[in-house]
Every structure is written in structure tokens, then in C-alpha cells.
Amino acid sequence: MDLAYDATYTAFRDEVRDFLRTHRDRVPKRTGHRPTDEQIAWQTLLIEHGYAARTIPKQYGGHGAAPDILKSRIIAEVFAEEGAPGSLANQGISMLVPTLLELGTEEQKTTLIPPTLRGELVWCQGYSEPGAGSDLASLKTRGEDDGENFVINGQKIWTSTAHAADMIFCLVRTEPDAPKHEGISYLIFSMKTPGIEVRPLLTMTGAAEFNEVFFTDVKVPKTQIVGARGQGWFVANATLKHERGMLGDPNAAHARLQAIIEILKTETLDGQRLMDHPLYLDRLMQLQARVIAMQANGLRLLTAAQRKEAPGMAGLIVKLQGCELNHQLAALAIDALGELGVLYHGSPHQRAGGVWQHRYMFDLGLIIGGGTAQIQKNIIAERGLGMPREPKLAPKSAKA
Amino acid sequence: MDLAYDATYTAFRDEVRDFLRTHRDRVPKRTGHRPTDEQIAWQTLLIEHGYAARTIPKQYGGHGAAPDILKSRIIAEVFAEEGAPGSLANQGISMLVPTLLELGTEEQKTTLIPPTLRGELVWCQGYSEPGAGSDLASLKTRGEDDGENFVINGQKIWTSTAHAADMIFCLVRTEPDAPKHEGISYLIFSMKTPGIEVRPLLTMTGAAEFNEVFFTDVKVPKTQIVGARGQGWFVANATLKHERGMLGDPNAAHARLQAIIEILKTETLDGQRLMDHPLYLDRLMQLQARVIAMQANGLRLLTAAQRKEAPGMAGLIVKLQGCELNHQLAALAIDALGELGVLYHGSPHQRAGGVWQHRYMFDLGLIIGGGTAQIQKNIIAERGLGMPREPKLAPKSAKA
């Protein structure tokens, strides 16, 4: 065990820091779902220097560097320290690009990946449906084969950037007679295709962070498929695991913890600093131990990745524990702030833009979404501990 | 809502108190599992005055009063206030007697109930087996019919007073070919019958609070049965629900809370009274709220019983919440006492005879035993909330 970085990496850290200080004037403002020209230019610059799309081959618009997990981590750390926006993060880049690299045709790779990486081509994901959440494979959106096209009818939900997206990658049941996992295809098509309607989906935070997408006779050429017909479930799963790993980031928890420390140092109750209130302090310390534990767990995963070892249990628990920890941090901030903690919607005296309430609610969505806590526990028990799967049920006829 | 007692009951309370003060010299010492002559005399006196076996008919050795739940409660309260031992509580009195009253023959009632009530005849319960805990109906102890007797072979566990008992009431599989709930008989027989071996079962508290009982060709006349052959499951269930209701008594929780308050007032840490330590005080208050809530829930049940209304959800949650609360109280006492709280086995400086550690461990057994917390939750969900039962499993052959 040695948490020091060797000289190569210390130098690399300096290099990244120098880059950011040199190009400070080009740092774009943060905006909504669709990158601005300024952001696209910044992303292009990052790719050029290897701070974005670092390991993606040059012919597909990436930087083409050899994978080096430590360098990736250093990039993320330095960008965070300097408060600079890092590589664009959207579902096209995090989910579609890896899928295409693994399973796309050469034409799909050369035409779609470069503009996606630059941020010019924005994607949304069409997986979940109102009737298919935890049990995603039961999805019902149908694509009927009319010879040339799949004619799509149905509905998707939780489609976060649908209103801003150019294209969608979408799971559609194209083989209605096949077993449920074997009748799905992974289709990609323009959001401007006739028959698509996007409706914003208001959530408890008060914002429309998601959308519902309705398809009525949407015609998609049969060539616009990734992988083979009926193989969409397996195509999607290759990257779903990637999405799950993104949730529960311990650095986010660390940042929240620091913000709460500031609250406890500055806010008062009956003239007494909240930090001198033993109950809040004790809860803060309980959560700090958890944050440090999750950060240390993250270091363990980093080392496993460097060594190309399987992450094992340390990886399986990240989403469950990380999302819960973030939620608990938000709860502490709200409680410590008392009545100030329930102010929202831009109220006078609202603290930090109402972010704690927003997080408390949004994080509950994360605990529920992307595999509920209940499903996560099944995975930990079955894959991590090797416990038996749920036994098969008797056929419906036997129930009565 | 009116928590005052009317004049009849106030007078009754005085009467009970007078009785106890008048007969103070006859109060017996508390002892082990088998009542002493002194205890039997006290119990006989209590029955005579209607403070024990109050509603059991006179011809079966009881006092023969009409049921009055408030009076029963007052008796319990006054005995507790005066620190006097109340009616003997053992499995014969709490479980066998109600069963015989409901389902026994006239001869069983007249010969067995009176000495049981007086404490002269001590019983143990033979229900659980090593392989049949939550799933009690799968019990395997067999009673083969040799014409005249059931010849019993098998093993029971958790038989708390087996070493001190005169007799056992015991569930035995007498109809091996019947469905599992319909092949059991409820037998009663002497613990002196040849072929019975009792082995103490040491538990984590360090005491042998239970026993294992082994049967080898134990011959029990076929007449020594309560209810019909094969009906033992239903005979036992008539009183099992009674046992469950006994656990989780809020008055016990209240008494523990008072004891913890004393600890926090008298013990110090670095010279500071524990009560002035906000973390222990806050936990104390959290648990006090729960104690008061369970006491109020108990009042609700009392009123329901008076009105002969079904207790509903308020009754279903008592064991789960009450046992957990008692366990949490023990945990608080241990934590507040710090290293003093882990002293045990008669150590110097041990507090209150090590009772807090004993309770912490024994209560965990209660949470687990008599229907685990998991089973309790199934019951609350299914009976209380009307949620669906566990679906039937596919037959084993379909699993592979």
C-alpha cells in the first residue's frame, strides 16, 4: 500500500494544472442540456490535449492514448480542484459511444462517434417504460417490421435529455414471439423522425428533469440497429453496468460534507454555532466516517482497475451505499438548518439555492432509479455473496 | 377518551393495595423454575382473593369471577407498584390451561387444571425442533401407533422448563401420510415417562435458559391427547397467538427506561453526569417517546378488549416493536455505561448484576424466537395490511 504518486504522475498533474491555468479564458459557462458553441470548442480542445475522450481511437475522434487509470483520475482531480468543467458528460458519451465501439458497424463508428464526442450530436436514452422499471426486459414498445422499417409504437419514460436531443438509442421489442430477453432490438434514430412526441415529466423537485417520449408509427429503417435483431437486451446490458458505476461517487459525497462543515461553522441557533451543538456534530462525524470509507473503497477499486482485477464486492456496493450516503448528507444539512432548511423555490433566506432539499429529493430518485435499492441488494446477495436466486414461481394456473 | 378510572375501579385498586399490605409477611421469595411451598401458598391465597386465575371457573380451581379487563390491569399495576410477585406465570398456566379449557375433556380439566393453577404441577412445552423453527408445522418428532400407545421418537428444543417440569404438552407427528398441518397431535404426558432425556441448552447469556429434550421409544397412551388425532396444529395455534401477545409488554419497557434514567443521573464520565451528555440524553428521549407510544398503544388495546373489538394492527405490531424497543433500551444502557457496560459474569464494578448485557442478548433471542422479526413482518403485511401471500413455488422438478 502506497498512496503517493510516482514522478511520472506528479509531472502529469503539473501538466494538467498548467494547461488549465493557460487556457482559463476559454473555460465555458455551464449551461443546460445542449452544449453551446463555447462548450463544444472547449471539449474539442480537451480532446486534442487528451483530457477528454482520452482513450478513444483517433479515427473515431478521440485522443487515442493508452488507458491509464491513474492519469484519468488525476485529470478529474485537477479539474475539480481548479473548478474547471471537465469532459462533457452525457448519455451519448457515457453509454452510446462505448456500445458503438464494442458492437457498432464501422460506418456507425466513423459517422456517429466523433460528433457525439465533441458535443455536437446529443443523444437520449429510450430504455425504461411505465410498465417496465426494475423489470426492464418486460418492455412493450413495439417495432413492427414492414419490410424496410421498424414501425415503432409505444412509450418511454425517464428520458432525461429527450427535449434537447438530436437522436435516441432505444430498446424496442421487434420479435414479439421470442422469450422476453430475446425479442428486443437496440435501435438508433433521429428525434426529428415523424411520430415522436416529447412531454416533460415533472418530478418532486419541481423541475422537469426527465421526459416521457411517445412513439406513434415512427418509421426507422431496419439498418439503424446496433448488434443483431433480438440482441438489444445484451447490447444494452454491456453498458448499463457502466451507468450504475457512475452513481455513488465518493468525491461528490466529500464535497457535500465540506459544504455541511461550512454550514455548521457559520449558521447559529439561539446564538450558538451549530458546530457546538453535539447532536449535529455527532451526525456529521458519523457521515464523515462513511465518506472516508467510501473514498478508501474508491481507492481500492482504482487499484483493482489498474491491475485489471475484478472489483468484486467493493464495486457492487458503491451505488447502494453511495446514493444512501448522499441522501443522508442532504438530510443532515436540512436538519441542521432547521426551518431555513425547508425554504425552497427561491424563497428569501433560502440557503445555497435550495440545493439541499433538491438533493434530498433528487437523490431519493437515484436510490430508487437505475436499479432500486431492493434490486441492488438482490445483486449484492446473489452476485457478491453467491446466495441463491429467487426460486421460480408456480405457473399462474397452479396459484388458484 | 377518558383515562380516569371510575369509582368502582378506584375502590378495587384500594382493595388490592390493602390486601397486599395486609399480607406482606406471606410474600414469597422469587426463585427458579419450580415454585416453592411458600410460592404455592401465596398463589393459593391469590386465587382465593381473585388476584390469580381470576376468571377461571371455580370447579377447575380458579376464582370464577366474570372477566373484567380493567380489574385485571389494576391487579397487575398494583402488584407492580408494591413490588409484590403476582400470579405465577408459566407455560402451563398461560398456554396449557386455556387450551384445556377450550378443547380438553372434562376429566382433563378437573384433574389437570387445579394443580397447574396452584403451581404444584409444572409443565413444559414441546413444540419447536432443530429443523422446525419458523416453519413449525414441518416438525418431525414421530408418534407411531402401536395399538395402545403412541411410541415417540425425536427431539424438541427451546423447552425452557423441561428440567423442572412434571409434564409436557407436546406436538407429535402421528399421521405421517397426512398433509403437514394435518398430521400432528397434541399429546400430554409425564416427563418421568421412560425414554425422555433432558439436556440443558446453553445460550449466549451464559445461562441454560432452555433445554433440548430427546425422546427414544417413549410410550404415551393414546388417550393422553387434547383434541382429535391429527388436529394438534390447530389445538396449539389456539394458544400460540396468546404467547406472542405476552412479548413486548410496554410496562417492562417503562421500568427499564426508569432504570436508565437513574444510571444517567448517577454515573459520570470525566466527572460529568451522563445526563448532561447530550448524545445519551437525546437517545434516552427518543426511546422514551417510543415507550410512551407503546404504553398508549397498550391502552388502546385495553379499550378494544373491554369493548370486545378486534385489536387489529395495534395488536399485530406489539411483539415486533416491543421486543425491539427493549433491545434498544438495553443497548443505550450499555453504551452509556461504556466499559462498565461490558462487565459481566459477576465482575467487580459490574452494574445491576450485568442485567443490561443479559437483556441485550436475551432480548435478541426474543426478537428471533417466538416468530422471528421477519415472520412478524409477514404477518403485519398479510393480516394487517391485506398484502398478498408469498406466491407458490414451482415444483422442485421445474427448478433445474
Next chain:
Amino acid sequence: MDFALSPDQIAMQDSLDRTLERVAPLDRVRQIAAQDLPTAPEVRAALAELGAPAVLVPEAHGGLGLGVLDAALLSETLGRHTACAPFVGPCLAALALDLCGSEGQKAVWLPLIASGEASFGVAISEPASGARMAAGVRAENGRLSGQALFVIDFAQAAAFIVADVAGGLHLVAADAPGLTRTALTTIDRTRSVGELVFGDVAAEPLPDRDSRAAIARMRDVGRVLLAADTLGAAQRMLERAVAYAAERQQFGRVIGSFQAVKHLCAEMAAELEPARALVWYAAYAQDALPAEATLTAAHAKAHLGEVGRFVARTATEVFGGIGITDLLGLHYTFKRIGLDRQLLGAPERARRDAAVAQGFIDA
């Protein structure tokens, strides 16, 4: 010895329940919550018609002269329906006037409260919860200056009952010169809280000398009413979760047949059922057991704050994703519970008060 609701109480609660089902269904709640200020004249009118604001006003002044338990049962039902109407404010104002008001003040205001014509806001957050941002109101020669935060039932108030830092109580008209009123928006858009800034404002003192005791009673009764509000909201969330779990299918079976989902629901029920008894007991104690009033009110408030948070979160989990959307409106109860938790003393504060009430520590 009887620990149960009377037939009258059950009927009153049922009647309010049916009325709110009719006048304030989810779609109406959604409209109200989208407004700048939460006002729903028809809900307020329906409540007035049922006599809800009259519940704690003495009969001599046109009220129903009922007890805190009755008020708590109404509050529970309001929470159940996330009803948008002043209730805690008028109730506490009626108590303050009845306890400390002059005969003239009582004669003027109590009938108006009882009829629902005048709503009141109450400004007792600083003594009840502790002062945030060093807020506090100072009284000198009948004039008020300073700041009162988190005033309950702020939006529609004709006047306010205001506690000063010295333990005095004052009646201030909403349009008093020098008074600046600022609405504060919380997560819960079905009730209104606000801020009062006093720039040398003329106020009528409530003349009875024992105003400290009255503030304590307002705090205690307010805590019971908020605990009851949470009870109703949480009970509703549990019921909805159980109903949803009986319908929603995943993996070829209703999710309510999964042991994990069943146990979540069982845990909610196991927490809520004794909490209900605690709320009843605390409410009853306010009138019948004065020695236990402060203690039980603090415990009810704190405990329902914790149980409510647990149920709000757990019920949402049973729903899964749909629970966090606006589609089923579950979040209105979630937020109602969130606001209840923090008003008039968060759990930590209330527990401390419970300890002080027993003499375990000094105030």
C-alpha cells in the same frame, strides 16, 4: 377508563375527510401548489362550514369549545389531504386570546376566528424552535421592532399573534404601519409561512400577565397539531403504497408479493400504529393531564417527525420511479411531512424540551 375516539369524533373526522375528498382532490391540490401564495378560498370556506376553525374557541365566543384531541383529529385529516387552509394559526391564536386576551379582544376576535372570517398567523418560532439568524422581536412601550421568522398561516392572516423575546404576547393587524410582510416559500406549497419585520410597529398587548405559560401552551398544542398532520399524511402514504403494491406488476407478479416490498410496508405500519396512539395520548394530555402536556407534546412532535420522514421515504421507495414524479402527486404528502418536521421545534429541539420538562437538565 376509555382510550378510543368517541362516535362524535369519528363522525367529525369522517365528515372532514369526505369534504376534502370532494373540494380538494389531487388536481386541485396541484393547482393550489402552483400558485404564488397557497390560497384556496373554497377549501377555507368548506372548513369554516364544518366548524374547523371554531374547534378550540370557547362556546361563549361562538366556538365549539372542543378539546385539543378534536383539533388534532382535524389536523390529521388536513394532513391526509394536504389541505390548503389556515388551521394551526387560527387554533393557536384562539388559545392565546382565550388565555391572555382582554375581554374586549376576546369579544372582537374569537367569534371572527370561529366563523372563519378572520384567519390569524402566529409568530412564535423563536421561542418554540430557537432563533435562526438572530431573529427576535423586542417590545417597548407597546411598540414592536425586530424580526419574526417562520410565521405560521401567514398568507391569509387578518392579524398576527406575536411573541416577543421577553415572553410577552401581542396582537398586530396585518396592515399595521411599519410592518413588512414577506412570504417565505417552502417545499410544501399547500401551507404558507412568512417573515414579519417590525419597524416600530404599534401593537396591542395581550394583557394577561401569564403570557409565558400561554406561549408554552401554544407551542405544545402547535406541536401536537403538527404531529397529527404528519400522522395523517404518513398514513395516507402507507395506504397508497399498499394499494399500489397490490396493482403494480413486475417480473410477472404484483410487487406487493415480494417479501422485500411487504416488509417495507410492514415496517411503516409498525412505526405508525403506536405513533397514532402517541398523538392521541399527547392531544388528550393537553387538556386532561397538564403535568404531562409539555412532555408528551414534545415527544409526539419529535417522534412523528422521525416516523414521518421514514414513512415518506419508504412509501416513495415502494412506488419506485413513479413516486418521485408529479404524476401521482405522492410528493405533496412527502413535502407536507418535511415542513411539519421543522416547524415549532425540530426533533432534536423537541427532545431537549422533553428532557427539560422532566427536570433532567436545565433549560
Next chain:
Amino acid sequence: MDFALSPDQIAMQDSLDRTLERVAPLDRVRQIAAQDLPTAPEVRAALAELGAPAVLVPEAHGGLGLGVLDAALLSETLGRHTACAPFVGPCLAALALDLCGSEGQKAVWLPLIASGEASFGVAISEPASGARMAAGVRAENGRLSGQALFVIDFAQAAAFIVADVAGGLHLVAADAPGLTRTALTTIDRTRSVGELVFGDVAAEPLPDRDSRAAIARMRDVGRVLLAADTLGAAQRMLERAVAYAAERQQFGRVIGSFQAVKHLCAEMAAELEPARALVWYAAYAQDALPAEATLTAAHAKAHLGEVGRFVARTATEVFGGIGITDLLGLHYTFKRIGLDRQLLGAPERARRDAAVAQGFIDA
């Protein structure tokens, strides 16, 4: 940048694991726990042979000169097997002697500790946990009076390292005149703690002036070792629960196929896995990151105290009734965790120390 155990560390842990499996199986643990004082000469000998007591002794004095992480890995394995042998005491004594001892003291005692010939008890409960019963040791002119409670590795100690109330450290022979030794029996009968009463006892001071820092380091390292002990014990309970759930049948299926049981196991694993990383990190920090040493040790101790309690209870629940009997011996780990939690600072105390270490509050 590498956050993993080295092959040597893994081999060392495996080797101790196999040794304890052989010399101290459950039946032997049961015998030891039935003794008046927990002593198991063969376990102690086996540990000495593997070099366990030498782990923190510098190589110059016959030790292995390894780090706190290595010691923690050994401690984890000792907890896993509820091993009965002095370990925390000798480790902390070696630190004290190394940091504050005279050259003579080091030359005499460190080799004896390393070889396992001399075991040490340490009396630092009062500075580490806070004083119960107003205990404390006062030093005057090289003589000690007063009382030290909860002395670790008490039974087999040749000598004790004792902290006085002024922050000094002393070495006291077990047979020093005027010293009264009383064993204290805890729930955990696999380790010994005791009480020392000093009636004007002659003691050797450890002469280095920075004994306060040494006491802090003993406390921190002791906390890490106890946290590691809990980690090993809890991990073992989880593994046993999972194995039992795969075998035990109820209702015609193994109980491990019930979602409720699976989720209990998943929750234990989800709590334990990051706790393991925390223990590693804290142990590493003791040698490599001095600025974080006190903070991370306090957090590891407190967090493992909480996680350990949760796992001890939950694993027992998975077993059901058999878990609370002596038949499978699960309770030895349960009690080991219970003692770890309270020694050298219970969670509340350790968390407070963590806050002080960051300057959030004054000591």
C-alpha cells in the same frame, strides 16, 4: 499509488489464519472461555512463533519493524478467530517504549516483547475513553497512586505501561509492591481486562518528554487494532450467516432464497466492505499520513463499532434461534465485537475526538 495489500501481507494473514484454525478451533475457544482467566499458552506460543508480538518492535530490538497496517491485519485475523492471546497490549507497549523509553528500557523489554516472552498490559483507558468512577493515576516523585480501570491484556502481563493524569507514562512490574491487580470479567471471555490500584507504587518513568504524543499514538493505534479486530469478527459472522442460509431449510426451500434473508446479508456486506477500506486506510495513515492519524483512527474505531454491532445482531438474526445458543459458538464473535466497541473510546467519544482533531470544537 497502490491501495491494496502486498503479497507478503496476504501471506502473513493467511498464515496466521491457518495457524489459528489449527490451534484454536471453536472447541478450544469454548474451553478457554470457560476458564477463570482467559489464557491459552499454545495460542500465545503459536503467535510468538509467527512473530505476531514482534510486528511493531523495531528490527534493531529483535522485532519485525513492520507497520500499523501489518499489525491491523493480524488483529483482524485474531478477531476472526476470537483468538485468546495478548496482542493489543504488547503492540501498544512496544510503541510506548520505542517512543518514550530510555535506551536501557528498550534494550531490556523490546526483545522480550518481540519474542513473546514478556507480555504487557496497557493502562490508558482514562485518557482514551474518559474516566469512569473518577478513576485516574497520579504520579509523584516516581511513585504512583490511584486507580486505572480497563487495563488491556491484563491477565498475562509481566509489566504494565501506565498513563498518569498529567500525561506521563510509567512502566510498572506486575509484581510491584503496593500494586493490587483485579481481573474484570467482561462478556468476551477470550481477552482479559483488569483494574490496577496503586498504593504508592514505585514505577519507572518512560523518560522522553513527549509522552502526551506517545499516549495519543497508543490510543490511535489501539483504536485501529480494535477496529480491525471487529472487522475480522464481523466478516466471519457474515460468512457464517451466508453459509448457514445456504443450508438451512424452512418452508421447503433454503432460507437464503428468501428475499428478506438475502437482503439482511446484502446489508451486512454493503456495510462491511467500505468499512474494510476504512480500516486499511486508517492503519496506513498511522505511519504514512501523520496529519490524518488521529482522525482516521477515531473514525475507524467509531464506524467499526457501529457496523460491528449491526452485523453481530443481523447475522444472529439470520441464524434464528440456533444463533443465540452455544451450539455453533456464534456468540463468541458477537461478544468480541461488543467488547471492542467499548474499549479505548466508545463511538460517541471517538467521534468527538475526530471533531477535535479537525479543530471543529475545542478538546
